[in-house]
Amino acid sequence: MASGRTYIWKRGISVSESIELEIFRYCPEKDAEPLFKSYQVPFREDWVVLDAINYIKDELDGTLSYRWSCRMGVCGSCGMMVNGEPKLTCSAFLRDYSSGKIRVEPLQGFPVLRDLVFQMDDFINKLTEVKPYILRNENGEKQVEEGEYLQSPAQLAKYKQYTLCINCMLCYSACPIYALDSEFVGPAAIALAQRYNMDSRDQGRKQRQEVIAGHEGIWQCTFVGECSVVCPKNVDPAAAIQRAKVSSTMDFFKGIITLGSKE
């Protein structure tokens, strides 16, 4: 398997240049509790943590389970705790960890299935809960003959940042509220709802409010702000949540002002 790759990492490595990776291991069939296992991995300037983990899998211990795909910060599947910080391991260079030892754990806050693989069902459910697609009012849908919905660059700029999310879940992992109460809708899902709410073509904000402004929505957030710090795509979910709070508060006051006229 992967002899080409093996060649690459064997080329020009002297034994002294190595780094220790301490990896979280959990086998549901065998272990009641997880444990840490250490591996010596060649140290290379241009290697990221994911390269080192691939090396372990290919050369040292084939039983290690983890997720990855694109190797270029796009697919969002390689998120892990690296020395206690949520990181995309394909973007975390070994050279940036000077201590000579790197501890790798599954993203914090999610149930662990095996080794570095965690269950993401809860996150996927939350994404679908916020109806992340363009919604139109009843009778608001244009007929095909009427042409497309137009949008100006200025209208696009209002929500573009929120479209950049790669669903890596680092933000959930950084959020102490989510760690303490996993019912919380959470940063990426709220940012995604906000992405559609702020889209000039969308009319579905009311429908999303039930989840967004509900018990486990935006008001659970205490603005710790760490979700935005760890986000590899500068989505700034913390800002999305605070802005959703402002809009919901406005709704509340508008409701009070217009109450008389409605009745």
Added chain:
Amino acid sequence: MKTYQIPVSNTWWLKKKSYFFFVIREMTSLFVAGYCLFLLVFISKAAESQQAYTELLVSLKSPVSILLHLIFLAFILYHAITWFNLTPKIMVLHIGEEKIPDGLIAVSIYIGWLAVSLIILWIIFGG
């Protein structure tokens, strides 16, 4: 399917600097609320009688009171500054396609703060 949930310890907020400073920021609200209560007492004393008011003024000049005031000032400043710095995240304004830079929004809030403070100082000492 069997899973393992990594437990969250009660000291989670001591494990990361940013969590710690967040908890401090939340805690400073108590100082803000506390000082509001004090101001209410202050007003009620002033309304009560000239004597009650003068007595309060004398007690405010004690070293303990001055020390307490300094402690409150520190926490309330921390509260104000951290929230002012976060405001650009909440107030996102666009001119056309361009987002108004965070720094500009923060600076304008600080200028507003300064202006209000100067007006208050002027009312107390100048008016």
